[in-house]
Amino acid sequence: xRASQFYIATLKEAPAxxxxxxxxxxxxxxxxxxxxxxxxxxxxxxxxxxRKTEQIxxxxxxxxxxxxxxxxxxxxxELWQETGRWDKFGPQLLKIRDRxxxxxxxxxxxxxxxxxxxxxxxxxxRQLPVNFYQIQTKxxxxxxxxxxxxxxxxxxxxxAYSFDADExxxxxxxxxxFDAYVRIFTRLGLKFRPVAADTGEIGxxxxxxxxxxxxxxxxxxxxxxxxxxxxxxEQAEALAPASPRAAxxxxxxxxxxxxxxxxxxxxxxxxxxxSRTVKAILLYANHRVHMLLIRGDHTLNEVKxxxxxxxxxxxxxxxxxxxxxxxxxxxYLGPVGLDRSKITVVADRTVAAMSDFICGANExxxxxxGVNWGRDCPEPDIVADIRNVIPGDPSPDGKGTLAIVRGIExxxxxxLGRRYSEAMGATFTAEDGTAKPFEMGCYGIGVTRIVxxxxxxxxxxxxxxxxxxxxxxxxxVIPMGANKSEAVKEAAEKLYAGLLAAGIEAFIDDRGERxxxxxxxxxxxxxxxxxxxxxxxxxxxVVEYQHRRDAxxxxxxxxxxxxxxKERLAR
RNA sequence: CGGGGUGUAGCGCAGCCUGGUAGCGCACUUGCUUUGGGAGCAAGUUGUCGGGGGUUCGAAUCCCUCCACCCCGACCA
Numbered sequence: 001x002r003a004s005q006f007y008i009a010t011l012k013e014a015p016a017x018x019x020x021x022x023x024x025x026x027x028x029x030x031x032x033x034x035x036x037x038x039x040x041x042x043x044x045x046x047x048x049x050x051r052k053t054e055q056i057x058x059x060x061x062x063x064x065x066x067x068x069x070x071x072x073x074x075x076x077x078e079l080w081q082e083t084g085r086w087d088k089f090g091p092q093l094l095k096i097r098d099r100x101x102x103x104x105x106x107x108x109x110x111x112x113x114x115x116x117x118x119x120x121x122x123x124x125x126r127q128l129p130v131n132f133y134q135i136q137t138k139x140x141x142x143x144x145x146x147x148x149x150x151x152x153x154x155x156x157x158x159x160a161y162s163f164d165a166d167e168x169x170x171x172x173x174x175x176x177x178f179d180a181y182v183r184i185f186t187r188l189g190l191k192f193r194p195v196a197a198d199t200g201e202i203g204x205x206x207x208x209x210x211x212x213x214x215x216x217x218x219x220x221x222x223x224x225x226x227x228x229x230x231x232x233x234e235q236a237e238a239l240a241p242a243s244p245r246a247a248x249x250x251x252x253x254x255x256x257x258x259x260x261x262x263x264x265x266x267x268x269x270x271x272x273x274x275s276r277t278v279k280a281i282l283l284y285a286n287h288r289v290h291m292l293l294i295r296g297d298h299t300l301n302e303v304k305x306x307x308x309x310x311x312x313x314x315x316x317x318x319x320x321x322x323x324x325x326x327x328x329x330x331x332y333l334g335p336v337g338l339d340r341s342k343i344t345v346v347a348d349r350t351v352a353a354m355s356d357f358i359c360g361a362n363e364x365x366x367x368x369x370g371v372n373w374g375r376d377c378p379e380p381d382i383v384a385d386i387r388n389v390i391p392g393d394p395s396p397d398g399k400g401t402l403a404i405v406r407g408i409e410x411x412x413x414x415x416l417g418r419r420y421s422e423a424m425g426a427t428f429t430a431e432d433g434t435a436k437p438f439e440m441g442c443y444g445i446g447v448t449r450i451v452x453x454x455x456x457x458x459x460x461x462x463x464x465x466x467x468x469x470x471x472x473x474x475x476x477v478i479p480m481g482a483n484k485s486e487a488v489k490e491a492a493e494k495l496y497a498g499l500l501a502a503g504i505e506a507f508i509d510d511r512g513e514r515x516x517x518x519x520x521x522x523x524x525x526x527x528x529x530x531x532x533x534x535x536x537x538x539x540x541x542v543v544e545y546q547h548r549r550d551a552x553x554x555x556x557x558x559x560x561x562x563x564x565x566k567e568r569l570a571r
Numbered sequence: 572c573g574g575g576g577u578g579u580a581g582c583g584c585a586g587c588c589u590g591g592u593a594g595c596g597c598a599c600u601u602g603c604u605u606u607g608g609g610a611g612c613a614a615g616u617u618g619u620c621g622g623g624g625g626u627u628c629g630a631a632u633c634c635c636u637c638c639a640c641c642c643c644g645a646c647c648a
Binding site: 009010011012013014015016017019027034036037143144146261262263279280281282283292294299300302315316317319322329330331332333360480481483484512513514515516517518519520521532534535536537 | 572577581582583584597598605606607608609610639640641642645646647648
């Protein structure tokens, strides 16, 4: 591509609304343009990368035996009423009406239409397994869109849906998609990790997320230093302490802690380690207030909490409910002296094994120390794993300890089962002649999100550093002073032509800009390889090659430049 | 959904308090010079000051209202 025939619209300053690196760089480099909150246009430069990403996804889906389809983004409400999601999906679902006042929606996902296809088209077990996929624009009316294309309302997604005759087949289809995802992210040149994930609202038997590792990621991933174990922190199990609860050594005593409502504050006030304190969190579930207890230096895991018996669908307790059930204000709560007919005590596994701990006294401005289960208050009603794991915790698989990194979720595979096929009466005739519901799996990749995540993972203070497979152009040829020197111009054009002939996606900056402008643009836009051609070098018969990550340029004889670049690309 | 903030040229911003000819930097156009790290000089172009209503001789500025966008929060007691 010639710069003069392309649309390069780089900005020195990013629009004020950009808050994360990838969004700033995408706006500054002219990849995208915001139209409305969470809604972006893709300009030529951005689209090249988006299409390349899409193409790798498509090739690997095809290779895995999935069949491409296109389903309508606009879907009739009736379909979603069949599965109950018309009401249950919540405000993220963009509902629209046509001129006849009929309800429609703009698809946030496509389980319903694809299941509708299956029930109409697939009749026999002999037609199975089948996997349909599409790459298409989705719309989810996010509460708060942010981070540019990382959490947009409108975004491009690859969604695939497998249909099998039985569970074993479904798990085989699941594994195929898992393997395809590994190939996709490997080919894209990204550092990533598949992690065990919560099956969440969609439900199902198994689920893995594919996380692109980046410090700015919103998700936390816990992984073992000694095994393949990796899980989203939402899901990672915190094992019960290996050693049993120690015997009490201190008397229980209540002391004033005026104006000190946090564990951190009390620990500082009494010069005790934070790990001896216990914090109480009050929830409301199943018409009852629950007091959850976790160690002061731990944090509550909301997902695991929802899985505790009796806590499904919990919400935070109101101040009135807290006062009525615990007889004390938030900030000074604990398990001592509670009326257990009014409140259920749920202790984290770690807390259940603590002795001589510190907690609130259920009285404003007072805490208690030296508290022991059994002696000072009844044992917890429920002991459960309700905290987030922290670095250094033992790995749940018994091998090694956990570390935590941040990631951006770019893919998710679900072994769904029969949830949608049963709800929508999607059946096939099995070998024994009976009608059976399909065993389904669903598999998503956020294609537009991959682009943002790749930038979060690969950039420096000058701009984007694309992995070769995602780069809009792989090599930039930059002539210095081409309008002054015929020799420079000729050498640059010849190299450009040579690279193209070798099948390399080359870019030549023939705009006649000053050197600083051309170099700054190449760096901002993130073209990973560049060859600078100037009179200075030509006198010695050399050009300068530099990878975007190289600290310095390498001098290469002009005649060997194309071959040199080709060799670098093969790495 | 709650709280805070911002809307002025394509982008970044000043002007608003204290009403009186709409400004600056970048970008863009033209010319000359310059050409190995976002050039210099000169001359230009670009505005429904978010929309509507009101107060006033006069409103970007004060008042009312609507809209859009951004940030924080949705709990960690």
